[in-house]
Structures are given as C-alpha cells and as structure tokens.
Amino acid sequence: MSTAVGQRPALTWAVNLAVLLLVVIWTVPTFGILVSSLRDKDQLAVSGWWTALFPSEQSIAARTAPPAEAAREGANWVLRGNVFESGSGRISAFGTSIQRPSEFKPGEVAEMRGGGTATVEENGDYVVTYSEQPDDTRGERIFVTALEAPKFTLANYRTVLFSEGIGQSFINTLTVTIPATVIPILIAAYAAYALSWMQFPGRALLLAVVVGLLVVPLQMSLIPLLRLYNGVGIGKSYIGIWLAHTGFGLPLAIYLLRNYISGLPREIIESAKVDGASDFEIFRKIVLPLSFPALASFAIFQFLWVWNDLLVATVFLGNNEEQLVMTGRLRELLGSRGGNWEILTASAFVAIVVPIAVFFLLQRYLVRGLLAGSVKGG
Amino acid sequence: MAVSTTAGPSAAASDLGSLLTTALLTLFIMAAGIIVSVVFAVGAYALISLILPAYKLIGAVAVMVLGVAACFGYFWGSNRLLDTIYPASGANIGANVTKANAIRPWLFLGPAIVILSIYLVYPVFNSIWLSFHGPTGQGWVGTSNYEWLARDGGFRESMRNNLLWLIVVPAAATFFGLIAAALTDRISWGNIAKSLIFMPMAISFIGASVIWKFIYDYRAEGTDQIGALNAIVTTFGGAPQAWITVPFWNNFFLMVVLIWIQTGFAMVILSAALRGIPEETIEAAIIDGASPFQIFYKIKVPQIWGTIAVVWTTITILVLKVFDIVLAMTNGQWGSQVLANYMFDWMFRGLDFGRSSTIALVIMVLVVPIMIWNIREARKDMR
Known part of the structure; x- marks a missing residue:
C-alpha cells in the first residue's frame, strides 16, 4: 500500500497532517482535563487551560495582618506584608472597597474607610498606616488586580481524594471490580468448552440464545432484579452487584471464549481423549492454559466495563459513603460542584487514570478480543 | 441421552423413563454441586471476615479467591460425583460412559445457565408482566401503561432523540473510524496514532461527560471563556453560547461525546478488515491506473461491507x-431526553415500575431486529 503513496509526496504530507489532526482532536479533550486538574483553582476559574503556561490577570481579595499587630514607626502605627500568599505576580491596580477594586494605581495612597491609609507596590508589598493605635483583630481587605505567574499544584488532588470522598469511592470501585472481573471467567470457560467440544442435544439452540443475550439491554433487567433482590433479602449490597456484573458479563464471556476454544486444533483434544483423558482433565490441563489470550481479553473488557459502569452501580448499590463508586461520585459532584472545575477535573482524572493505564498496558489483548467477535461495548 | 434403535411403544416408554432419570440425575448433581460449593464459600468467607480486620479490599480479594475456588470446587465435585455414580470401569463400562457423557455437558453448562436465566432471561418475562401492572408491581392495570406511553410527550421526545442518535452516532463513528483506519495504515507512526484515537474507549461515559462538559463550558459574554469551544467561537468573533441548553442542537453536542468514544472501536475493527483485503485486488487496480481515492472507495470499501455492518450494528x-452521557450532561432537560434515561427517570424519580418497565420493553423491541440478524450471522459462521 505504501507503494501507492510513496510516489506522491504531496499525498503523504496530506495523510500525515490529517492523521495528526485526528490525533489532536481525539487527545486534546483529555489533555485539557489533566492540565486543568493541576492548575491553581483561582487561575483555572478565570482562564482557559491552554493559557496555563502564561501569566494570568486575576482579581485577588487579600486580607492584611490584624491591625492590632501594627508596629509603631515614628508617630504612626504601620502594617507591612505582601498580598500574594504564595508565588509572586505584578500588581496593575488595587482598591480598598469591593465596589471599586481597581481604583488606584500601584504606589498611590488610598484612604481606608476605617481610618488609615493603604499603599500597594507593584510587587505586592503593602503598607497600611494608622495615625492612632488600631485594636482591630480582623485584617483590612485589599483588592488587587494582579498579573500572576502560572501556578501548578497537587492541591486539587489532595482535596478530592481526602475531603470530596473520591479516595473512598476509589476503594469502593476496586471492591466491586476485582471479584466481578474474575468470577465470570471460569464459569464462562467451562460453558464455552461444553459448547465447543462436547456433543449434546440443544447445543445449537443454546449458542443462539447466548448470541441473542449479548444484546439484551441492561435496562430490561434492572427492575425485575431489584425486586428479586429485595424479595430474597440481598437488597443493596456488594454481593448483589458482584452477581449482577457476573450475569451481565457472561454472554460476552461465553461468546468470546467459545470462539477461541472452538478454534483450538482438533488433533490436540482428540489425541488427549484417545489417551483416556476425561473432559474435565482436558479442559483443565489443555484448554484452559491454551486459552489464556482469550481469558485475558475478556478480563480486560469486563474490568473496563465494571470499572466504568454507572447504571448497575446506581441501581444495585446504595448512595452512602460505604458503597458509592467513583462514577456515581462523579455524577454527584457534577450536580453539587457543577462550577468547581478544579474538583471535577481532578476527580475525573482519578476516575479515568486506572482504565487508561490498563488500556495502554494491555492494548494487545483488548484489540484481539475486539476482533474475536462483536462486542458488548462500553 | 441414550439413543434407542428399537421401535415400539414399550421401547418409547422406557426411553422416556431413562430420559427422565438422566434429567433428574443431572439436576440432582448440579444442585448438590452448586449448594455444597456455595455453602463452602460463604462459610469460608464468614470465617475470614471473623479473623481478618474488616478492610473492604481484603474482603474483595477474599471473595475473588473464594469465588474461583467455589467454581473449581463445583466443577471438580460434580464431575467426581458423576464418575462415582457411573464409574468408567466394571461390568457396565460401555453403558456407564454413554450415560455419563450425556450428563457431563450439562454439568459444565450448569452455573452459566442458572445465572443467565436469573439475570437475563427471567427479567425479560418479568418486565412484560410488570408492564401490565401498577407502579409498585401490584394490581393489574391492563394496557394503561402502553396507552399512557402512546400519549406521553416525554416519550415522544425520547423517541425522536433516540432516532437522531441512531442515525448520527453509528454513521459518524463508522465514518471517522474508517477514515482513521485507512489513513493510519499508510504512515510510519500509525500504531501510535491508533492507540491515541482508541484511548477514549477506556474512559467511562461519565468521565467523558465531565471532559466534554468542560469543553462546552459557558461564561457570560465579555469575560474570558474557559471552555474550549466558546473560546474558539469568541476568537472568531462569535457570541458565546451555553451549548448544552440550546434545544434540538444540544442533542448533537451530546452525540459528539459518544462518537468520540466509539471512533476508536470502529477504527480497530475496520483497520483489521482493510488489512485482510487480498493484495492482488489492490495491485490490479494500481496497474489499471486507479487513484488512491478510487482504490479506497471502489476497491477496498466494497470488500469490507460485512465488517462495516458489524461495526454499525454494534x-x-x-x-x-445510551444513558450516562445524557444523565450527566443535561439529565434530559432542554429537550435532550433519551429512552434509557427516561426509563431511569421513571424508575428512580417517578418510582413507577410499571411505566419504566414499559419503556424498557420499548428499548428491547428496538434491539430485537439486530438480535435476530446477529443470531443468523452467527449461525452462518458456525456451519
């Protein structure tokens, strides 16, 4: 195929550019979340993430040290300090009332309402001067418009992991995912072996049923199962969701594994039978080890699907601290912290980083599984 | 199941008798195996949670190990039981092996059949039953749920939107996937590009919704836009919009999320199909002087129609x-409702199991044609 293109350098360029464009469109949204989650939350709120590397103009409401701590200098009491709590920046204007936050230029002297005067220098140093000893314990408010240097921080991650409950939800998600990924595999593998290498009436019908069940919408199952769970006393519990994910994953598992296991060379299995091995032994000693790639493919699908699932978790798990999974938490944050992008971006990144890592590490098996047949998807 | 070659009424009766015996024995072994292994696993779990501190993750790992052990235990134990009842030795070895072989497949299939029946087959029938009942699942209401559905504005809106989704998303994802597959196969860094385009597959719908909601973020005109889309629009002199609240068009902004996720899937499948095209057909076209575009549209695409259909239906x-995206982005407001979210809404906010089962059945009915097509294709492959 490269021969057709190789002769046309212009076309090669166009192809490269087009692919580059696709890659950019498909990766930039995720990249934007990553960058944003690492930015200072005040900067994130007023400027796009693509400006993260440039200084940004910001309005800061700073508070001085308590006036009671003013030191005597000559006839006056003076407070000194810097409006920037961390980092540095350049002040372009300041004010002493919230209505006119940029009334004064740096270096000018502003009268304050409570008496005394204030000056802010370009580098953020402020000087507040009182003619009488002040006794206020609340600092004066100073409003500045500053050009602030870009700030990157892990503070957002600290916040979401420890005080927004994402850390707890991460553990809950893992608790759901580990058993729900592994348990269906063995059940499906035995069924797939029976459907591939054992003769019995109704085999074709069973296979057709499995293929049909592949596409049954989950929505069908929710209410009947919820009623069933409440009826037998499982209610909203981990055992309920493990079993539910096992059930919903089984058709795909059986289908994928059957496609693979029925493709194993007939001679191996028949010669084992001739040697007197039982079906049980053939499965355990020959088929299971040989099927590792298919088992891995399914495990990855099931892992991604369970980890990313919102619907099943919302229905079969409670909404409390002990049971809320990460997708559910993200959904809640979208409702309650809709405008706090520092919280949302950091939470989203925590939620997607594990599946993305699994994806990049085990992509080979994932692709192989996809190609092995149709797929339940997402 | 023992096959009888002799005809006659008495033979048929004994045939039926042996069939019944076989079936009952199968059920007995299966039940015994499942009960014993489940009891063993639950007991071991209770013991572990008694000894170990109650860390959830340890519990989860224990459940995983015990679950696998119970599965192995069931398969091993039930096989053992079968071999004890019909030993492959002694005087009746021939008959025993035949009988054991008739039962064994069902032991292998047992747990899968039980779980599939409870989790996927029973719900279909239960949903149909529920759709003729009231909000709590009690009280026969006849077809009133269906009549309500036929007149309901929310349902009509969901159907219209689902129809839009059905047209746009598979078409766009398949189209972009095909383009990406065709282009990445021609360049040296194609595999890296494929990986990156494929990556959104691993992201949850809800995570993707956060990502795209951030892109669609809206700030009042005059202030700096932090959403990428509005930033681009204002750079070119347009007025910023709260994209996901614009009726009708917001549907398309939600669809973009799913297209973004699914393009990688389409690309991977189609790329494999493109590579499977016989080289000779392409070489012949090159010799005939076809341009790369002609080769693509006239030679390659027609040869992979089957795969395109699979991608499209999947x-x-x-x-x-689709549910999570709509729930997270708009929750069906501003005219963006879809069936799955509408069903969820009636289940959790409307608390009406009858109506929401009816909506679920509508989704099921829409899936059925594809289900039948899939089964027919699968049977073709297996012959």
Missing part, C-alpha cells in the same frame, strides 16, 4: 442503551 445497540 454501535447501534450501544446507542439504544
């Missing part, structure tokens, strides 16, 4: 079930 199924 994404179609997914679209019918």
Whole structure:
C-alpha cells in the first residue's frame, strides 16, 4: 500500500497532517482535563487551560495582618506584608472597597474607610498606616488586580481524594471490580468448552440464545432484579452487584471464549481423549492454559466495563459513603460542584487514570478480543 | 441421552423413563454441586471476615479467591460425583460412559445457565408482566401503561432523540473510524496514532461527560471563556453560547461525546478488515491506473461491507442503551431526553415500575431486529 503513496509526496504530507489532526482532536479533550486538574483553582476559574503556561490577570481579595499587630514607626502605627500568599505576580491596580477594586494605581495612597491609609507596590508589598493605635483583630481587605505567574499544584488532588470522598469511592470501585472481573471467567470457560467440544442435544439452540443475550439491554433487567433482590433479602449490597456484573458479563464471556476454544486444533483434544483423558482433565490441563489470550481479553473488557459502569452501580448499590463508586461520585459532584472545575477535573482524572493505564498496558489483548467477535461495548 | 434403535411403544416408554432419570440425575448433581460449593464459600468467607480486620479490599480479594475456588470446587465435585455414580470401569463400562457423557455437558453448562436465566432471561418475562401492572408491581392495570406511553410527550421526545442518535452516532463513528483506519495504515507512526484515537474507549461515559462538559463550558459574554469551544467561537468573533441548553442542537453536542468514544472501536475493527483485503485486488487496480481515492472507495470499501455492518450494528445497540452521557450532561432537560434515561427517570424519580418497565420493553423491541440478524450471522459462521 505504501507503494501507492510513496510516489506522491504531496499525498503523504496530506495523510500525515490529517492523521495528526485526528490525533489532536481525539487527545486534546483529555489533555485539557489533566492540565486543568493541576492548575491553581483561582487561575483555572478565570482562564482557559491552554493559557496555563502564561501569566494570568486575576482579581485577588487579600486580607492584611490584624491591625492590632501594627508596629509603631515614628508617630504612626504601620502594617507591612505582601498580598500574594504564595508565588509572586505584578500588581496593575488595587482598591480598598469591593465596589471599586481597581481604583488606584500601584504606589498611590488610598484612604481606608476605617481610618488609615493603604499603599500597594507593584510587587505586592503593602503598607497600611494608622495615625492612632488600631485594636482591630480582623485584617483590612485589599483588592488587587494582579498579573500572576502560572501556578501548578497537587492541591486539587489532595482535596478530592481526602475531603470530596473520591479516595473512598476509589476503594469502593476496586471492591466491586476485582471479584466481578474474575468470577465470570471460569464459569464462562467451562460453558464455552461444553459448547465447543462436547456433543449434546440443544447445543445449537443454546449458542443462539447466548448470541441473542449479548444484546439484551441492561435496562430490561434492572427492575425485575431489584425486586428479586429485595424479595430474597440481598437488597443493596456488594454481593448483589458482584452477581449482577457476573450475569451481565457472561454472554460476552461465553461468546468470546467459545470462539477461541472452538478454534483450538482438533488433533490436540482428540489425541488427549484417545489417551483416556476425561473432559474435565482436558479442559483443565489443555484448554484452559491454551486459552489464556482469550481469558485475558475478556478480563480486560469486563474490568473496563465494571470499572466504568454507572447504571448497575446506581441501581444495585446504595448512595452512602460505604458503597458509592467513583462514577456515581462523579455524577454527584457534577450536580453539587457543577462550577468547581478544579474538583471535577481532578476527580475525573482519578476516575479515568486506572482504565487508561490498563488500556495502554494491555492494548494487545483488548484489540484481539475486539476482533474475536462483536462486542458488548462500553 | 441414550439413543434407542428399537421401535415400539414399550421401547418409547422406557426411553422416556431413562430420559427422565438422566434429567433428574443431572439436576440432582448440579444442585448438590452448586449448594455444597456455595455453602463452602460463604462459610469460608464468614470465617475470614471473623479473623481478618474488616478492610473492604481484603474482603474483595477474599471473595475473588473464594469465588474461583467455589467454581473449581463445583466443577471438580460434580464431575467426581458423576464418575462415582457411573464409574468408567466394571461390568457396565460401555453403558456407564454413554450415560455419563450425556450428563457431563450439562454439568459444565450448569452455573452459566442458572445465572443467565436469573439475570437475563427471567427479567425479560418479568418486565412484560410488570408492564401490565401498577407502579409498585401490584394490581393489574391492563394496557394503561402502553396507552399512557402512546400519549406521553416525554416519550415522544425520547423517541425522536433516540432516532437522531441512531442515525448520527453509528454513521459518524463508522465514518471517522474508517477514515482513521485507512489513513493510519499508510504512515510510519500509525500504531501510535491508533492507540491515541482508541484511548477514549477506556474512559467511562461519565468521565467523558465531565471532559466534554468542560469543553462546552459557558461564561457570560465579555469575560474570558474557559471552555474550549466558546473560546474558539469568541476568537472568531462569535457570541458565546451555553451549548448544552440550546434545544434540538444540544442533542448533537451530546452525540459528539459518544462518537468520540466509539471512533476508536470502529477504527480497530475496520483497520483489521482493510488489512485482510487480498493484495492482488489492490495491485490490479494500481496497474489499471486507479487513484488512491478510487482504490479506497471502489476497491477496498466494497470488500469490507460485512465488517462495516458489524461495526454499525454494534454501535447501534450501544446507542439504544445510551444513558450516562445524557444523565450527566443535561439529565434530559432542554429537550435532550433519551429512552434509557427516561426509563431511569421513571424508575428512580417517578418510582413507577410499571411505566419504566414499559419503556424498557420499548428499548428491547428496538434491539430485537439486530438480535435476530446477529443470531443468523452467527449461525452462518458456525456451519
């Protein structure tokens, strides 16, 4: 195929550019979340993430040290300090009332309402001067418009992991995912072996049923199962969701594994039978080890699907601290912290980083599984 | 199941008798195996949670190990039991092996059949039953749920939107996937590009919704836009919009999320199909002087129609079930409701199991044609 293109350098360029464009469109949204989650939350709120590397103009409401701590200098009491709590920046204007936050230029002297005067220098140093000893314990408010240097921080991650409950939800998600990924595999593998290498009436019908069940919408199952769970006393519990994910994953598992296991060379299995091995032994000693790639493919699908699932978790798990999974938490944050992008971006990144890592590490098996047949998807 | 070659009424009766014996024995071994292994696993779990501190993750790992052990225990134990009842030795070895071989497949299939029946087959029938009943699942209401559905504005809006989704998303994802597959196969860094385009597959719908909601973020005109889309629009002199609240068009902004996720899937499948095209057909076209575009549209695409259909239907199924994206982005407000979210809404906020089962059945009915097509294709492959 490269021969057709190789002769046309212009076309090669166009192809490269087009692919580059696709890659950019498909990766930039995720990249934007990553960058944003690492930015200072005040900067994130007023400027796009693509400006993260440039200084940004910001309005800061700073508070001085308590006036009671003013030191005597000559006839006056003076407070000194810097409006920037961390980092540095350049002040372009300041004010002493919230209505006119940029009334004064740096270096000018502003009268304050409570008496005394204030000056802010370009580098953020402020000087507040009182003619009488002040006794206020609340600092004066100073409003500045500053050009602030870009700030990157892990503070957002600290916040979401420890005080927004994402850390707890991460553990809950893992608790759901580990058993729900592994348990269906063995059940499906035995069924797939029976459907591939054992003769019995109704085999074709069973296979057709499995293929049909592949596409049954989950929505069908929710209410009947919820009623069933409440009826037998499982209610909203981990055992309920493990079993539910096992059930919903089984058709795909059986289908994928059957496609693979029925493709194993007939001679191996028949010669084992001739040697007197039982079906049980053939499965355990020959088929299971040989099927590792298919088992891995399914495990990855099931892992991604369970980890990313919102619907099943919302229905079969409670909404409390002990049971809320990460997708559910993200959904809640979208409702309650809709405008706090520092919280949302950091939470989203925590939620997607594990599946993305699994994806990049085990992509080979994932692709192989996809190609092995149709797929339940997402 | 023992096959009888002799005809006659008495033979048929004994045939039926042995069939019944076989079936009952199968059920007995299966039940014994499942009960014993489940009791063993539950007991071991209770013991572990008694000894170990109650860390959830340890519990989860214990459940995983015990679950696998119970599965192995069931398969090993039930096989052992079968071999004890019909030993492959002694005087009746021939008859025993035949009988054991008739039962064994069902032991292998047992747990899968039980779980599939409870989790996927029974719900279909239960949903049909529920759709004729009232909000709590009690009290026969006849067809009133269906009559309500036929007149309901929310349902009509969901159907219209689902139809839009069904047309746009599979088409766009397949189209972009095909383009990406064709282009990445021609360049040296194609595999890296494929990986990156494929990556959104691993992101949850809800995570993707956060990502795209951030892109669609809206700030009042005059202030700096932090959403990428509004930033681009204002750079070119347009007025910023709260994209996901614009009726009708917001549907398309939600669809973009799913297209973004599914393009990678389409690309991977189609790329494999493109590579499977016989080289000779392409070489012949090159010799005949076809341009790369002609080769693509006239030689390659027609040869992979089957795969395109598979990709298309798979994404179609997914679209019918799309729920998380709408829930997270708009929750069905501003005219963006879809069936799956509408069903969820009636289940959790409307608390009406009858109506929401009826909506679920509508989704099921829409899936059925694809289900039948899939089964027919699968049977063709297996012959």
